[in-house]
Amino acid sequence: MNANTGAPRTVSVIGAAGRMGSEVCRAVEAADGLELVGRFDEGDDLGDLAGADVVVEFSVPAASAANVAHCVDRGVHVVVGTTGWGDDAVSDLRTRLARHPEVGVLIAPNFAIGAVLMMAFAQKAARFYESAEVIELHHPDKVDAPSGTAARTAELIGRAREAAGLGAVPDATTADPDGARGARAHGIRVHSVRLRGLVAHQEVLFGQTGEMLTIRHDSFDRVSFMPGVIAAVRQVSDHPGLTVGLEHYLGI
Numbered sequence: 001m002n003a004n005t006g007a008p009r010t011v012s013v014i015g016a017a018g019r020m021g022s023e024v025c026r027a028v029e030a031a032d033g034l035e036l037v038g039r040f041d042e043g044d045d046l047g048d049l050a051g052a053d054v055v056v057e058f059s060v061p062a063a064s065a066a067n068v069a070h071c072v073d074r075g076v077h078v079v080v081g082t083t084g085w086g087d088d089a090v091s092d093l094r095t096r097l098a099r100h101p102e103v104g105v106l107i108a109p110n111f112a113i114g115a116v117l118m119m120a121f122a123q124k125a126a127r128f129y130e131s132a133e134v135i136e137l138h139h140p141d142k143v144d145a146p147s148g149t150a151a152r153t154a155e156l157i158g159r160a161r162e163a164a165g166l167g168a169v170p171d172a173t174t175a176d177p178d179g180a181r182g183a184r185a186h187g188i189r190v191h192s193v194r195l196r197g198l199v200a201h202q203e204v205l206f207g208q209t210g211e212m213l214t215i216r217h218d219s220f221d222r223v224s225f226m227p228g229v230i231a232a233v234r235q236v237s238d239h240p241g242l243t244v245g246l247e248h249y250l251g252i
């Protein structure tokens with residue numbers, strides 16, 4: 001089936017040997033009406049992607065853009081979970097998709113429904129608070145920092161603050177030789193913790209004189225991402241072009 005002709009049924013996974021890719025293979029095999037036709041990992045020839053209607057891509061930041069380009073050029077829809085996409089890579093993908101307007105690509109920094117809600121709640125809360133910071137906590141095998149979720153959360157908060165006419169968050173720090181105040185994304189401080197035993201966790205902290213709001217999400221197991229991934233596989237062909245964020249498929 002090419003990109004134009006109905007609901008996707010056959011699925012290939014890129015990064016299939018990884019933590020997420022192997023979980024996705026199990027989820028696709030267990031999903032009604034979906035068939036896993038291809039498993040690809042580093043060094044494999046992607047070829048015709050085993051004839052898949054949809055590819056799910058969970059690899060590494062350095063490889064993801066080329067893998068997605070390979071799919072788009074063959075008219076295959078892609079659900080992308082790999083984080084660390086820079087602005088230039090996203091812009092190149094938009095240009096490529098303009099040549100394949102029937103193809104849908106979803107890039108979602110987090111497929112856990114609770115994490116999508118956490119980001120939406122943070123965006124909604126942002127204009128009411130003078131201070132905001134993000135703490136993300138992940139397993140120590142993660143290669144990118146800050147997490148894609150934290151970067152996206154900071155972007156949503158930063159934009160909401162700007163739209164509301166809020167200025168910079170208050171911070172009197174003038175001496176920080178070791179970077180103790182964390183990274184800064186869209187004007188929001190982001191702190192990355194890497195700890196054995198963790199999977200994927202985030203706290204968004206909002207402060208105002210006399211009060212504090214904490215929004216926290218925890219993924220204790222990678223199965224938490226699977227309902228979102230399967231929903232995306234089922235819907236991606238209905239959303240031609242590039243979509244960033246699963247919230248756009250969920251009506252959030």
Ligand SMILES: NC(=O)c1ccc[n+]([C@@H]2O[C@H](COP(=O)([O-])OP(=O)(O)OC[C@H]3O[C@@H](n4cnc5c(N)ncnc54)[C@H](O)[C@@H]3O)[C@@H](O)[C@H]2O)c1
Pocket residue numbers: 014015016017018019020021040041042043058059060061063067080081082083084108109110111112144148225
């Ligand atoms: N969006 C989400 O909800 C979500 C959730 C978890 C992880 N992630 C992201 O997914 C990515 C993968 O995470 P992980 O924990 O599964 O990592 P992982 O290291 O366990 O798996 C990555 C896999 O990609 C393979 N790979 C490396 N280079 C490749 C290439 N050129 N082509 C194909 N495969 C290649 C590796 O061999 C490995 O099997 C990361 O970017 C992570 O941040 C996103």
Ligand SMILES: O=C(O)C1=N[C@H](C(=O)O)CCC1
Pocket residue numbers: 083109110138139142143146147148149150199200
């Ligand atoms: O385990 C990871 O790696 C995760 N990456 C995503 C991110 O960077 O936000 C989502 C959560 C898990």
